[in-house]
Amino acid sequence: MPALLVLGLALSGCGSKAPVADAGLEIAAPAEQRLIALTDLDQRVARVGYRLSAANAELCPAVRNSAGWLLHAASQYSPELRPHAEARFGLDGDLPGLLAVPEGSAAARAGLRRGDLLLGINGEALARGVTRRAAAFEGVEANIQKLDLALAAGPVEIAFRRDGDDQTATVTPQRACGYDVQLDPSDELNARADGKRLYITTAMAGFTATDDELAIVLGHELAHHVLGHRGWHEAEARGRQTQTLPAFTSAAGGAERQADRVGLYLAARAGFDTGIAPAFWRRFGDYNWRVRYPGWSHPSAEARARALEAVQAELSARRASGQPLVP
Numbered sequence: 001m002p003a004l005l006v007l008g009l010a011l012s013g014c015g016s017k018a019p020v021a022d023a024g025l026e027i028a029a030p031a032e033q034r035l036i037a038l039t040d041l042d043q044r045v046a047r048v049g050y051r052l053s054a055a056n057a058e059l060c061p062a063v064r065n066s067a068g069w070l071l072h073a074a075s076q077y078s079p080e081l082r083p084h085a086e087a088r089f090g091l092d093g094d095l096p097g098l099l100a101v102p103e104g105s106a107a108a109r110a111g112l113r114r115g116d117l118l119l120g121i122n123g124e125a126l127a128r129g130v131t132r133r134a135a136a137f138e139g140v141e142a143n144i145q146k147l148d149l150a151l152a153a154g155p156v157e158i159a160f161r162r163d164g165d166d167q168t169a170t171v172t173p174q175r176a177c178g179y180d181v182q183l184d185p186s187d188e189l190n191a192r193a194d195g196k197r198l199y200i201t202t203a204m205a206g207f208t209a210t211d212d213e214l215a216i217v218l219g220h221e222l223a224h225h226v227l228g229h230r231g232w233h234e235a236e237a238r239g240r241q242t243q244t245l246p247a248f249t250s251a252a253g254g255a256e257r258q259a260d261r262v263g264l265y266l267a268a269r270a271g272f273d274t275g276i277a278p279a280f281w282r283r284f285g286d287y288n289w290r291v292r293y294p295g296w297s298h299p300s301a302e303a304r305a306r307a308l309e310a311v312q313a314e315l316s317a318r319r320a321s322g323q324p325l326v327p
């Protein structure tokens, strides 16, 4: 457990912990507006995460069969947000509804759309569950597990409801990196990776002005997985007490520079405009003093911007000579 704790802190070094007032969600906004802001960000993160995962399957140590959809259920929302979620998205209990269906994903190719409510898979009904007052994930998680298990075996027949009409569709999954991308409601500017998932806070996702900028942040986190840094960080955490701090700091900074470089390749391979990365890092540094200056685990924002300019030149040279974009 202590190793995991240190690991969490180490990877948190990717972002920062500065609270912000004007990025992410406005806490005082009415419930429905908060729901809209949250689900809009969820959809952006799902869209960018899907493109990165699908385009980089061959580089990821863990892959899986993916429908590409983002699911949610009424039961996971607080009592305050739930009536709005039910009215806006047609949700019911633990049944998973499609919150995002990224263009080109297996779900989109099967004809599924945002707002469809999943009822069953391969002839077996999904559980609606009992109505509880407090937000609960167990019911919808069990349904999602059932869906993932069936998708792992190949094409699935999905029963779903659209505008009160029950229909079926066949989803033929595609190989993608095997990591969920999770949006965490928080006013901390942060993103991290733990070997199983990528996490980004609402404040950090909200700070990115475009999908290209969001892809720079999520690409960096995915790169930690591609580079096997989870194991690296655990080894570092165990060995840290016997090392001198400068040696550890320099090794950690090296990992961040590697993740910046490989992350840019991952974003480029997914078709994002990576030329904006240096300007993004300068804007982030201007906004947030914690990344402006070098920290124990990361170089300064300006140093990262300059290094990314070099990586961008490398990508352009590879494109010009017809070489594959393999980091």
Ligand SMILES: [Zn+2]
Residues within 6 Å of the ligand: 011, 013, 014, 220, 221, 224, 256, 259
């Ligand atoms: Zn990092």
